Amino acid sequence: MLDAPAPTAVLDATGVAKRFGAVVALRDASLQVGPGQVMALMGANGAGKSTFVKILTGVLKPDSGHVRIKGRESTVASPSGARRSGLVPVYQEPSLIPDLDIADNLRLGNTPVAPFRHWVAELGLPNLALDAMIRSLPLASLRIVDLARALALEPDVLLLDELTAALPTDLVDRVLKTVRAQADAGRSVIYISHRFTEIAAICDRATVLRDGHTVADVAIEPGIEERIVEMMLGGAISPATTGTRAAHKSSGAPRLSVSHLKTGNRLRDVSLDLYPGEVLGVIALEGQGQDELFDVLAGNRRATGGTVTVKGKPAQFSHPADAIAAGLTLVPGDRAHALLMSRSVRENIALPLVARLRTWGAIPMRDEAARVTSAIDRLQIDTRAQGEVRRLSGGNQQKVTIARWIAKGVDTLLLFDPTRGIDIRTKRQIYALVRDLADQGAAVLYYTSELAEIRLACDRAVVIFNGRVVDVIDAADADEPTLMRAAYGLTEKAAQS
Amino acid sequence: MKRLIEANAWTVGLAALLALLLIVTKLIQPEFGASGLDSLARAALPFVLATVGMAVVVIAGGIDLSIAAMMAVASVTAARLMEGATDPQSVLVLITVLVLGLAMGAINGALIVVTRVPDIVVTLAMLFVWQGVALLILNAPGGATAPWLRNLIVGGVTLPGFPPGLPPSLTDWIPKAVVVMAIVVTAVWLPIKRSKLGLMFYAIGSDPLAAFRSGVPVGLTRVAAYAVCGLFAALGGLAVTMSTGIGEPIPGPYLLASVAAVVLGGVVLGGGRGGLLGPILAVFVLRLVRMDLTLMSVDPNVAAIVEGTIMVLVVMFGGLLALRGARLDRTG
Amino acid sequence: MVDWPLIPLTLLLFALIGALEIMQPGIVKAFWISNTIKAAIPLAMLAACQTLTMLTGGIDLSAGTVATIAAFVTATLAPLIGVPPAIAIAMTCALAAGLVNGVGVAFFRVHPLIMTLGTGLIATGCLLVYQRFVISTGTLIPPSLVWLGTGRSFGLPNALVVFLPFAALVIWAQRRTGFGRLLYAIGANEAAARLSGVRVWQVHLALYALSGLIAGLTGLVYLGIVKTASLSLALPLDLPSVAAAVVGGTSIFGGRGGYGGTIIGALILTVLATMLTLLQMPEGGRRILFGAIILAVTALFIRLTDRT
Amino acid sequence: AEGYKIGISNTVQGNGWREEMVCAMKAQALASGKVESLNIAHRNTDAAGQLEDIRNLIQAGVNAIVVNPANADGINAAIKEATDAGIVVVAVDQAVTEPSAYILSNNQEQYAYLGAKWLFETMGGKGAVVYMRGAAGAGADNDRDKGFKRAMAEFPEITVAQEVFTGWQQDQGKQQINDIIAAGVPFQGVWTSGIDNVIVDAFVESGAPLVPIVGADNAGFVGQLQSVEGLVGAAVTNPGSVGGAGVELAIRILDGNAPAEKTVLVDPVVWANNTDEGKKLLAEAANPNLSPEWPVSVSIPGWTTYTMDQIIACKGPGE
């Protein structure tokens, strides 16, 4: 199935292998990308995509393999070396210096400022101040800065590792357009994403990795999706329950009732009811107050106005522990905020189990092990590198943040874009899992940046624009154009507010 | 502008505290004047240099437990070589000692990079090594200093703009030690801070992985940071020798004092954040507290209690302010 | 090796002992072993304060002072009010110092290094003020502590009676209790721990109070071993206690390490001290060798346990 | 009458000997009745720190400064500044090389020489000694080393079995002698630089045969010389009360009765428990209630005038 290497390949890697102690990340990976081509790099979580990118750009040394750049054998020994060869990456994790402002970050990487400004504006953040501290920027802006910095360097080969996972819909569109334009201008792009819509939109070909092997290099054409999934996973998977859900019977009292909630200058006035057994989607463009909403509900931030009622009782949280005690548990958007990177998978998952003062004593090891194992199984976490979470692949890290609350047992689950960077099979499992939890009586608030997920996972969706709820849409009616219009505030309700 | 003040709020606060303490000193001791400032500055000099060196490595994400021992090595080397040296020879000695400082720091840094042992362990081990080296160079206090060097930090400098002919007691308000301090610190740090090297120090301190991915040669930068620290340690050791006139092989109390001043000065342990002005001001605050306690003839044991309390209170106060700021929207 | 970092560390310890035996043939015998264990015990105990606080990214620089206070108060009050009340008061002082640290770190968010340094200074001042009132009251080293500190049973030091349960408890607590887990969690990512419902202040308060108590207990054991009520009794242990923890693999930035390594670290330092005492060379040379060996041992340890 | 204002500078804190010295200074100031206030800078620091303290004392406007110098040359500059400002400076315990200062010093070289000489004689002029020094690099340790070497030169058949630095720390000294005993290094005597009672304890605890031991006149060791079965040893006096004498000297100078010589040496005395005379001296000096780190020679005849109660109360004027 492997095509013969294109003689014109700008980047041609063959037989790349890399192991970390006992974990084999790459066994025999290869990839060729020609000029003007967008090559998708696909594979399940932990297949070795990020490792491959890191090897190509000199962050990691391969155990074996050859890399040819523009026809010449090359050994890229460091990120700066990669750049000299024309390879510029955007890694899966933000790679900016948190304590420097944007201007200094640019200076550090010898990035010209004018093109950078051009690209951030192009990518949808025209007002970004160059003296903004990286630490204070939201994740989405960081991704855009990362990309703009790469573009400003005018690379021959641009390598994008799950750049869009943490981006809201509107920014994704701009990114896709920009990337395609790069290819059309003759540059090469290696594009990693778990979203097929994106792959279909901009990629020419796809290189598929499975367990560290390159198993295919195929052209993107209509209908190829299921075949790629099959190659990625080594077998077919059951299709997602795309049939719209029966509208949830919102009978009985709401589990969580939010009214006129307000904080900071983004969350202005949000009211919503969440019923037990319901999965309520939240749709919003970047920075419409959704982060603040989840933070307040999780006790991570104080509301300056409005009320929160849990199970009929007014609630005021002065610490996440209070929210957890009231049954509200959060999977935050940025997994770096949720994970103990230097600790094991088990400790990460079991953390809430020991958080309270009365659980400070002896840990019931068997019970804990059972809960953790079942959570790992339910989310299919690849535990090959479980000794330290930071050694897991990005998608598997994301799964750990969810598994934690599965192990604890959920009442009201606040999911902030939980499928970021998760592969297609697991995504479907997560939709099923969320549905399961709801069926068992849990209430789920589900923010997603992927509009399609509303129909796949939710019963209803509230759309937030400019800090206010502008629409509530039944999942059955929540096709993407409808959601998109609402998200941009193009509905009657929004016009009124 | 507002951002600038906000970003430097801690430093501004320290400067205010220092001003307040100076006023208090003047109230306790109405004769406090040029000579008092002079002795304050001379006392602060080695601490400032040690603190600046420590601040540089802390900013770069490290720590150097061997700083006082390196100062001792520099001090005994200078004292030993200057014994009986002519003035031109003593200049040569000066340069030798500075190069020695750079080399000691670079050795610390290189060992950290090459062995991959955490910096606290490496510099702890090197603390013993440099102590040993100091003892081998001079096994008891001794040696000498060139007189011109000693005079370099004695007395004051006339403020520009004063009409000539006034008595020195009216004009010599800027201690020479402060001038030396300012010249030395700016001469070394300003070019670094202005160049990309300074940026790289902050970068590897803030996030070494991101720095590496941004193309920073992390290992070399780390070695450079430690070398700069070594240079300041050598300057600090020279300052000790300049004020005492001899070399002492036993390291002075500069390790804990410099770490404390660095933290008090708003440099975050762990790296990436803070500047040099805050730590320098913190040194002066600590020295002035000590001076006031002596002036008030406070019982020396109580003085230790007061010093400890003030140190904790200053940081506590800052912590409270930071908490209040965070409280505005964050919970807990 | 990777999953059992204690094994290479222990091997390095034995290598050092082997080197000592070569240097001074016949020294490794029951008496020396017992002496070495006895000398390592207070160091290892004080290093428990450092290990536990370092797991959260903190440190306890007041530990040596607190131990000294506990010892001095016990020895000077015992002739006045009897041994049990004296020990009770000594441990109360230790707890108080720990609580002050805890309050500063937990509620005022003072950096532990500054907080414990400050508390250490304050406590030293208090000790010196206190000692002026007991200059002529004489001292009494409680016989039970002397038994612990200097006695030997079955060729092993009696101090093990305290140390073995202590070490077992610390290792168990750190691995198998919720409190232990939280220490690692806070050190690894405080914000994440908080998001998971951990009230961080509770952990800090309990931790520093515990550290104070451990330091106090160390002081009592040390008093029995050295048998002198000195104003600087345990102060020389401060830096070595940090060294024992870091040589044993605990990170000062938190989230990594454990007490098992610290115990071996303490033994390594003690054996090294013996080697240097017996080495005939100028003091400067001894110190250089000491530093070089610490560095070499740790570097080797890291090579042996590294994954990549 | 208007009393004097006297400044004190000391650079070692938390050591029994130095604490006694400070108490003697306070007691003498009080007993003299001529001192209005004491201004004490007493902390752990180096010569540079002592320069700072002395300058602060000058700022405070004291009439005299009594200083236990960190070392002989390092603080000369500040002393010169003080004497130029008309302040009387007395260095106690150790000498300084600044000629304008008065010196009332324990003779450290003689201290080591006398003790070592007694030890070597007791050993019969031959054999090996364990030489337990103070802190490496300290001025006083260096002076004592000269005295020890001088005695060694007089006894060619004496060798050093092991030379270690205790850092003047009890625990370290005890650990070192334990190691030396365990290693089976043969020796016939121990000379210690003041870390003495723990050494005796180590012998007793390990069951090793006692050898002659030289220490200082610390309360603990003096007690052991009288009570420990089979211990032959000598305490060499090194009075901490020299601080009180320094204050007295300062007062005399301020009163206009400056001595003819600028330097007064307090010579040490050996109290050995193998002579009747020594036994008598030890019995007189012993004070079981005194803090064991305190030297028992709490007064210096001809200089100090306070009572035992006064020095133990450790209170200065105005306290």
Ligand SMILES: Nc1ncnc2c1ncn2[C@@H]1O[C@H](COP(=O)(O)OP(=O)(O)OP(=O)(O)O)[C@@H](O)[C@H]1O
């Ligand atoms: N430093 C490391 N130490 C040990 N194992 C590692 C390390 N880095 C990566 N791995 C392992 O290598 C495998 C491949 O990881 P990689 O990050 O390349 O996956 P990925 O394809 O990018 O997955 P995802 O889609 O989840 O981002 C995973 O099993 C991961 O746990």
Ligand SMILES: Nc1ncnc2c1ncn2[C@@H]1O[C@H](COP(=O)(O)OP(=O)(O)OP(=O)(O)O)[C@@H](O)[C@H]1O
């Ligand atoms: N049970 C309680 N008793 C007394 N004070 C409490 C209690 N619960 C919370 N507080 C107060 O609330 C504050 C915040 O709680 P907590 O210490 O748990 O936050 P935290 O986990 O330290 O969070 P952060 O690290 O963001 O400050 C505490 O400083 C304390 O003053």
Ligand SMILES: [Mg+2]
């Ligand atoms: Mg990845």
Ligand SMILES: [Mg+2]
């Ligand atoms: Mg808090």
